[in-house]
Amino acid sequence: MAEEKDLKTILSQLKYRDDAKVQEQIVDQLLQVKTRMGRIRRKILVMSGKGGVGKSMVTVNLALAFARVGHKVGILDVDLNGPCVPAMLGLKGQRFTIAEEGALPPIGPLGMKIASMEFLLQPDAPVRWKGPMELSPVWLGLQEMSVIREFLADIAWGELDYLFTDLPPGAAADKPPVLAGYLPELDGAVIVTIPSEVATQVVKKSISYARDVGIKVLGLIENMSGTVCHRCGAEEPLFSGDAERIAKEMEVPFLGRVPFDRALGGAADRGEPLLDPEQPSVGHFAQIAERLTQALEFKKLMATRL
Amino acid sequence: MKFVCRKCDTFMLFEKLESPAEASLGITFECPECGSRFSMVTNPGETSMVQALGVKLGGRTAPAEPMELTRETLKEPNVAEATTEAASATGSGGKCPFSSMISGMQQPGLQMEWSREALERMEKVPAFVKPMLQASVESYARNSGITLITPAVMEASKNASSDMAWAPEAERRLENIPSFIRPMARKEIERMARDRGLTTVTAALMDEAKEKFMSMGI
Numbered sequence: 001m002a003e004e005k006d007l008k009t010i011l012s013q014l015k016y017r018d019d020a021k022v023q024e025q026i027v028d029q030l031l032q033v034k035t036r037m038g039r040i041r042r043k044i045l046v047m048s049g050k051g052g053v054g055k056s057m058v059t060v061n062l063a064l065a066f067a068r069v070g071h072k073v074g075i076l077d078v079d080l081n082g083p084c085v086p087a088m089l090g091l092k093g094q095r096f097t098i099a100e101e102g103a104l105p106p107i108g109p110l111g112m113k114i115a116s117m118e119f120l121l122q123p124d125a126p127v128r129w130k131g132p133m134e135l136s137p138v139w140l141g142l143q144e145m146s147v148i149r150e151f152l153a154d155i156a157w158g159e160l161d162y163l164f165t166d167l168p169p170g171a172a173a174d175k176p177p178v179l180a181g182y183l184p185e186l187d188g189a190v191i192v193t194i195p196s197e198v199a200t201q202v203v204k205k206s207i208s209y210a211r212d213v214g215i216k217v218l219g220l221i222e223n224m225s226g227t228v229c230h231r232c233g234a235e236e237p238l239f240s241g242d243a244e245r246i247a248k249e250m251e252v253p254f255l256g257r258v259p260f261d262r263a264l265g266g267a268a269d270r271g272e273p274l275l276d277p278e279q280p281s282v283g284h285f286a287q288i289a290e291r292l293t294q295a296l297e298f299k300k301l302m303a304t305r306l
Numbered sequence: 307m308k309f310v311c312r313k314c315d316t317f318m319l320f321e322k323l324e325s326p327a328e329a330s331l332g333i334t335f336e337c338p339e340c341g342s343r344f345s346m347v348t349n350p351g352e353t354s355m356v357q358a359l360g361v362k363l364g365g366r367t368a369p370a371e372p373m374e375l376t377r378e379t380l381k382e383p384n385v386a387e388a389t390t391e392a393a394s395a396t397g398s399g400g401k402c403p404f405s406s407m408i409s410g411m412q413q414p415g416l417q418m419e420w421s422r423e424a425l426e427r428m429e430k431v432p433a434f435v436k437p438m439l440q441a442s443v444e445s446y447a448r449n450s451g452i453t454l455i456t457p458a459v460m461e462a463s464k465n466a467s468s469d470m471a472w473a474p475e476a477e478r479r480l481e482n483i484p485s486f487i488r489p490m491a492r493k494e495i496e497r498m499a500r501d502r503g504l505t506t507v508t509a510a511l512m513d514e515a516k517e518k519f520m521s522m523g524i
Contacts, residue, residue, distance in 0.1 A: 010315045016308070020320035020333075021365035029360065029370075095384055096373065103372040120376060120383055128381040131358075132329065135351030143358035147376045150360070154372040212431070214439070219486075251489035291486060298487045299494070303519035305482040306491075306512050 032153040033182050036102075040074070040160040042296060044218065045179060045189040049206035050199050051169030054223040055192045057268055058258065059166040060088045061281070062190070062221075064273055065289035067110035068282075071161040074105070077116035078148055078175060079168040081127050086118040090271030095119050102156035109273055115155045117147075145178050152182055177213040187296055188216035190255065194224045195241040203243070207250045218295045219255035220247040221288060227260045228280075235259065253295045256288040309344075311337035318342075323363045329353050333363060418444050421456045428460075445500065470496045471506040479512050 018024055037043065046059040059075060067073040077085035086092050086106070094106035096119045105113040117127060131139055157163065167175050180186055189210050193203040203220070210217050222243035228235050238260060247254035264281040267274045274282050294301065309318040318335040321343065326332040329350035336343045348356065356363070360375040377383040420428070431439055446463035447455055472480075476495075483491045495515055499507050 004312065005315060007310065010310060013315070014310075014317055017317060017319070019317075020363050022359070022361050022363065025361040025366065026359070098372050120373070120380060122382045122384050125382055129354075130379050130381055131354030132350040135349075135354065138351035139354035139358050142355055143379065146358050146360045150373050150376050154374075156372075212439075247486075251493070253486045253490060255486070294484060295487050295490065298483070298490050299519045299522070301483055301487070302491050302494070303516055303522075306479050306516045 029149060029153060030182075033149060036153050036155070036157060037183060037185070040157060040163045042162045042187050043165070043183055043185065044162065044187050044292075044296075045165045045167055045176060045215065046192060047167040047176060047189050047206060047210070048169065048192045049202035049209075050193070053192050053194045053199060054258075055169065056084050056088065056166050057264070058190075058192045058221055058223055059164050060085060060268070060273060061258075061264070061285045062289060062292070063112060063162070063164045064110060064275070065282075065285040066162050067112050068275070068277070068286070069289075072111070072159060074113040074115070074157050074160045074163045075108075076151055076155075076163060076165040077114070077118070078151065078165055078179075080117045080144055080147060082168065083116040083118040085114060085166055086116050087271055088268040089114060089273060091116075092118070092271065093123060096155075099156065102154050104156050109275060113155075113157055113160070115151055115157075141174060145174070148175070148178055149182060176210060176215055180213055180215050186215065188218040190218050190221060190292065191252075192221050192223055193243050193246070194239060195222055195237070195243050196239040197241045199239075200241045200243060200246045203246060204250060207252060217250075217252045219253035219292060220244075220250075221255045222257045224260045225257035230262060253291065255291045255295070256284060258284045258288070309335050311340065311342060313337070313342065314339040318344075320364055331356060331363075418447060419454050421454060423457050424455045424460055427457050469505075470499055473506060473508045475509040476507045476512050479509065 046055055046062070048055045056077070056079070059077075063073045063075050075085055075089075077083045079085075086094065089108040089112070091106050091108055091114055096103040096105065096115075098104075103115075105115045106119060108114045121127065129140070129143060131143065165179060167179075176189065191203060191206055191210070193199050207217050207220075220243055224238055226235050226237045243257075244254045258281065261281040263279060264274055276282060277286070310316070311318050314337055316337065316339055318337050321334045321336045324332040324334070324345075326347060331348045331353050332345050333348075334343055334345040357379065358375075360370070371377075428439070443455055443460050443463045447453070447459055450459075450462075452459055480488060480492060480495070495507055495511065498515055498518075499505075499511055502511070504511065
C-alpha cells in the first residue's frame with residue numbers, strides 16, 4: 001500500500017479551480033461596488049464610539065450644508081436596525097424603486113439621494129431576517145456585511161460629489177472595517193462626540209480604532225456643545241468636557257461645535273430640516289462643512305502654502 | 307471550501323446543489339479521477355451563512371437583481387418594482403473583505419520575518435486590513451533596519467512619527483497650513499520622510515512635497 005502523502009504536499013501540487021463559481025461571483029460583486037462608487041467623488045463615514053451623541057443629526061445637517069452650496073449629495077444610512085435618517089428628512093414611508101439601473105433612492109431636500117434600510121421595511125416594522133435567529137452568531141455578521149455591500153453596489157446613486165455614510169452607534173466594531181474594505185478610496189471618517197467626559201474617553205478609542213483599521217480621521221465634531229436659554233438668550237455649557245482638547249491630543253482636526261438647538265431638534269422630529277441660512281445651527285454646519293472641505297483638500301493647501 | 311480525494315490526491319469538484327430539507331443545502335462533490343461522490347448537508351445556521359454571501363453555488367444563470375439578497379432574506383420586504391431587469395456591472399479591480407482572501411489563496415505568507423507573537427497579533431486584525439498594516443509595519447521596520455517584526459516593533463511603527471525631527475525652516479513653513487489641519491499635513495510629510503529613509507524633515511523635503519501635490523493636480 002502506497003504511503004499517504006501529507007495534505008501540505010498534495011495541496012502544493014494542485015491548482016485551485018473555482019468550480020462552484022463562488023470566487024467568480026464575489027469578484028463580480030466587488031466590481032459592481034467599484035463601478036458604482038467610482039462615480040462618487042468624496043466618500044465620508046460619520047461615526048462615533050458612543051450612542052446618543054447626535055450622529056444622524058450631524059450627518060443629515062452636514063450633508064445639507066454641502067447640498068446647500070450646490071453639491072450633489074447622498075446619504076447612506078447603514079444603521080440597519082435603527083434607521084432614522086429618513087424620518088429626519090421627511091421621507092418616512094418612501095421606498096426604493098427597483099429599476100433597470102439599480103434601486104432608485106428616494107430624493108430628499110435639496111435633491112439629496114437617500115438610502116436606508118427603512119425604505120425596505122414595512123411601516124414601524126423592525127428588521128426581521130429569515131435565518132434562524134438562535135444561530136445568528138453564525139451568520140448575521142456576514143448577512144449585514146452583504147446588505148451593506150448591496151447598498152454600495154446596487155443603489156443607483158449616479159454622479160455624486162459627496163456620499164455621507166451614517167454608521168450605527170457603537171460603531172467601533174464591525175461596520176467601519178467592512179466599509180473601509182469595500183471602499184479602498186474612502187476619504188475618511190468624521191467622528192462625532194459630545195463634550196461629556198465619558199463620551200470623550202470613548203471617542204479616543206474610536207479615533208484609535210479608525211486608525212488601526214486604516215481609516216483616515218478627517219476631524220472631530222462636538223455636538224451639543226452648550227444650550228441657549230430660550231427665555232434670556234444666555235448660552236450655557238451642557239457638559240464640562242472639551243472635544244477640542246481631545247482633538248488636539250489625538251492630532252485630528254477639530255471641525256467645530258454645534259450647540260444644542262431646540263429648533264434643530266424640533267425640525268428633525270417633524271421631518272422638516274432647517275434650510276434657512278439665517279438659522280444659527282445652519283450657520284454652524286456651514287462652517288463645519290467649510291473646515292471639512294479644507295481637511296479633505298489639505299494636500300491642495302500643502303501644494304500652495306508650504 | 308475545497309475537498310481533496312485522498313485516494314487520487316486531487317480536488318473534488320462541485321457537482322450539484324439540492325435542498326434535501328427545509329433550511330438545508332445538499333452539496334454534492336465528485337472526484338474527477340475515480341468518480342467517488344459525497345454530499346455535504348448543511349444545518350440551518352450554515353445554510354444562512356452560505357446564503358448571506360449572496361452567491362449561487364455552481365454559478366448564476368441570470369445576473370443578480372438590485373438589492374436581491376436583502377430583499378430575499380428580509381421577512382417582509384417593502385419595495386416598488388419598476389422593472390425587474392438587473393443592472394450590469396463593468397470595470398476592473400476592487401478591494402473588499404474577500405479580495406485579501408482571494409489574493410491570499412495566490413500569495414500566502416509574509417515577506418519579512420515575523421515573530422509568532424506578532425503573527426498572533428496580526429491574526430486579530432480584520433483580514434482586509436492586514437495588507438495595509440503589514441506594509442506599514444514592514445516599511446517602518448525596513449527604514450529602521452529591523453529584520454524581525456515583534457509586537458514591540460508593531461507598536462513602535464504606530465508611533466513612528468513622534469521620532470521624526472524637523473528642521474527649523476520646515477517647522478516654520480508648516481505654520482502656513484491652517485492650525486486645525488496641521489497635524490494631517492505633519493503626518494503626511496513625515497510619512498514621505500520615512501519612505502525616503504530620512505530621520506529629519508528638511509526644507510528640501512517640503513519643496514518635494516509641494517511639487518508632488520502640485521503635480522497631482524489636487
